[in-house]
Amino acid sequence: MMLRYLALFCLPLQLCVAKLAVAQDDAQNCARPPQFATQRGIKRSFVSTSERFRTGIVLFPVSDDGKTGEAIQLPSWTTVGRLGPFVTRENGDIIVGPVPNVNTLQNPPERQTYLYRIRSNDGQLEEFTRLPADKIPSQNNPYGVLGLAYDCKLKLVYATSVAGSTADKENGSVFAIRADDGKIISEVKGVDALGIGISHESTGAFAYIGSARSAQVLRIGLTPEGLFASQKAEAVLRFDPFDSLRARKIRFVAGRMVISTTEFYYNLVAQTEFEQPTLTYIQTASGWANEH
Template sequence: MAPYRTGKKLGDDRSLLGIVAALLIVAAVAGACTSAAGNVPTAQATATTAKPSQPTLRGTMACRRLPAFTSQLDLSDSAFFGTNVAGHTGLAIADPPANSVLQDDTWDDAGNLGPYVLDGLGNVWTAPVPLTSLEMNPAEQQNKIYRVDTNTAKMVEYVELLPARPPSEFNPFGIVGLTYDCETNSLYAASLMGSTPTEEVGRIFRVDLDDNTASLVMEGKDAMGLGVAEGPDGKRLYYGLARSGDVWSLPLDAAGDAAGDSRLEFSLAALSGTATSDRAQRISVDDDGNLEIKGVEFTYSLRISGQTVPTIYVVHLDGETGKWTFVSAEKQPDLSQEAQQ
């Protein structure tokens, strides 16, 4: 396959060719979060592979739309957004069949980017995450959230979140997890900034996009993947720890704020019946009402892009018993790397 054509301006293309599903593919890096400490109730887990019963979880991101600016583009059905497209810094739209990568000239302003989500208006929300060095990602700049405007495609800084402590020399990461809740128009962000090998000072924030305010949801633990789901006992914010394969959840009230103590839901290793050391980097609800988890290796150190292959874990919650069952685990192909082969 020939090299990509790069440096192409978004306004140069004219029409959109059915890329809704493809553009929702998430290619991002690690994330973190915090939970309540102390003795907490624990949801039971089993490592048995089972056929799921009726769906018990409902995702809260159905309102998400593609950015309005994509209506000006001429893309194939295989085109996708990515923040880990080989040879490109920041956000990009890769279109492998056309051998093309499109970027607005603002999409690399924050250096390397990691997690990103779409909202109900088609804005793209993202945060910087270092890959192999801090040269393009100064540690003190990594607790910022950026918005790519749905109409103009321009990326600007939206908010800087307050860490518990300044960046640590032992930990190069800030915001590493993002998710969106349509029902409260809220972003949730998980930050590892300030944590050390012996101390967890990570935080989870809620950013209210209606009144442009940020509030602390949880602190004192490091976590990565975030996901909001409505279940048998109400709406909960699920989060995966950065220091183990455990997945916890926190109850949320109608406004989207914390409404009680966190509880342990399951361990990836115990539930899958393997010795995996994966951490839950991304958490979402699939079309069958299962929890889908992107698992990756994570050690608080910078990595070489493409060094590890993520695993997608699917687990199911029994609404009557509160037990989790393992459904499947499958390695995820790295589309950003395959596109250049």
């Protein structure tokens, strides 16, 4: 409930509120512990980008009886500022994006479109790829990367970025990136989105994205190779009668779409906890319906 207490534990956009469990969603259930952790005798662990006194990313061992151990943070994990969304691959690589927290002191605008990889074998953080943007983030919109998803089947990382968007123009993009080498293989321009989730359905695969400008979820069809089949995102559902909330995270769990929400105004105001409900939808013949 308390604004900064929350900000201390989670970044303003709450991109990291659910610390990584092994399974993320139907298309993303292949995550495996990083090798550098298992080499240290750590069987189970989770990572977090939202620790109060720690910049960057942190790994917490979990003992057999479920107790969280002392945080592990390699030096390179603190070098690129505050971090936000992350995904873990089947080989234990962690792909993570930067998100400024309260201020831009550690997150210079020009680096908010970078993605980083923590190598599974030795835990070193390195640059993974740079997302192109017509304009870099600025004082008028300090954000770049806001959402990440990983598709195990396609071995693709999907990313959303609002870099360069202004009040008057939606300049964001959604990217499909080859996980092995960081090569960007597909892009949809002109869409500002926060959360992203991949769903394989009977009619094909889709990237579901949470609009950064309205309380709705959109989707973009994917080709069998995971490329975007269209340059236009279609509206799927609206979820807030007051149009204040945004879908910061979209997961698919047991056939349900789970939307974690936040308020988002393209500023650095930390958001409050009770205004961030999690919503669950089930797919019906006529579309997605609120489970409740």
